Amino acid sequence: VSVATNMNKKALIKLKPILDNPKFKLVALPGVVGLVVILLVAFVIVPQILNITKINQQMSETDTKSNFFESKITLLQSINSSEYQSDFKTSLVALPGDYEIPDSIGELLSILNSAQFKLESISLSGLAGSADKSVPSYKIRVDISGEGNNLKQFISLMKKTPRLMKISSLSVNYLRNSKDIVASVDVDVYYKALPGSIGDINQKISSLTESDKETLKLIKNNLQTIPIPQEGASSAFGHKQDPFK
C-alpha cells in the first residue's frame, strides 16, 4: 500500500506542472464538457430520437389497425346474423357446396316435365371437376323428345332455375312430317365446395350490396317458379312420375 501511495505521489508531482499550467486550465473543462456532450449525443440522444421516431411510426400503424378493427366490429355487430344465414342458405340453393346430383337431376326433370318433353336418356360427365375453373361444374346430357314449339319454353325455364345450370350445347333434330323434335342438350351444373377457413383477420369485409340483394332475390323468385324437388316428394315432378315413360 505504501509503495502504491508513493507511486501516486510521484505521479502527482510529475503532473503538477501540467495541472498548474494556465493553458491546461483553460482547455480542461471545455474538453471534458465536449467529451460528455459527444458521448450523450452519440449514445443517448440520437438513439432515443430514432427510438421515438420508430415508436411514432408503430403508434400510427397501431392506430390504423385499431380503426380498421373498430369499423369491422361496428359492421359485424350491425349485421343481422339470422337474415344472413337465411341468405346463405339461399345462395347454397343456387351454388351448393357439393354435386347435389339428385337435386340437379330432379330440377332438370321438373323443367322437362313442365315443357312436356319426354326424357329418352340421361348421362353425367365431368364429375372429376376442372382445376382451372374457379367455380367447378359437371355436365348432364339429356336426350329428349317432344313437340318442337316447347323447346322455347324449355330454354326459358332453364334460365330461371334456382340452381345454377346453363345449357352448353344443344342439338335438335326435327322429325320429318311432324312437329316433334329429338334433341340432345348438355347442361353445365355448377357447385363450389365451402372453404375450410375464412381467411385472414386483417381481410376487409363489406355488407351485402344492393346488387347482391338483387341476386338473392332473383334466386328466391326462381325458387318459387321452379321449386327444387324434395327427396321422396313427387309433387314437384307434376303428373309424370317416371320421366322415361
Add this chain to the structure above:
Amino acid sequence: MSVIRINLLPDEIKAERSKSSKSSLVSRLSILIIIVIVLVTFAVITISAISTVNLNQKKAKLKEAMDNVSLLNETEGLVVILKDRIKDINGILSSEALDGEMFLAVSDKLPPLVRLNTFTSDIKGTVNLTGETTDTQSLDDFLNSLLGVEVGLKKVEGGTFNSIAQNTNGVIKFDLSLKLSK
C-alpha cells in the same frame, strides 16, 4: 456629465485579470452547455418513455379490438363466404348461355316456308343448321334476317352454306353454318 475612468493597475495584473476573465467565461459556457445537454437528454428520455407507454396502451387497445373481432368470427365467416358465393353466382349469371339464345333467335326468324331439320350449337359459338324449303326467297330472307342478330354479347356476322341442293320435287336442302362475332 461624462465620467472619466483611469486604470492605475500595473500591466502584469491587467494581463492576469484578462486571462482570468477569459477562463471564467469558458468555464461558465462549459457549465451552461453541460446543463443544456443534460436537460435535452432528460427531455428526450422522458418523451421516449411517454411514447413507449402510449404505444403499449395503443397495443392493448388493438389487442382488445382483435379479440372482439375474433369473438365475431362466426358472423365474419358467414359474411365472407356469402359474399364470395354471391360473387361466383353473379359471375356465372353474367356469362352467356349461348345455345339457348341462339335457338330462340333462329326460331323467331324462321319463315313459314323454311323447315329446320337439325339445329346444332355449342358453347364455342358454333351454330349449324340443316333444313329444307321450296322457296329460295324465303331461304334468302331467313339468312338476311339472321345477319346482325345479337345473341347475348355476340352478333351473327355471317353465314356459310356448307351444301345446298335441290331435288326433283323442287325441295331445296341446305346445310348452313352461322358465324358469330368473338
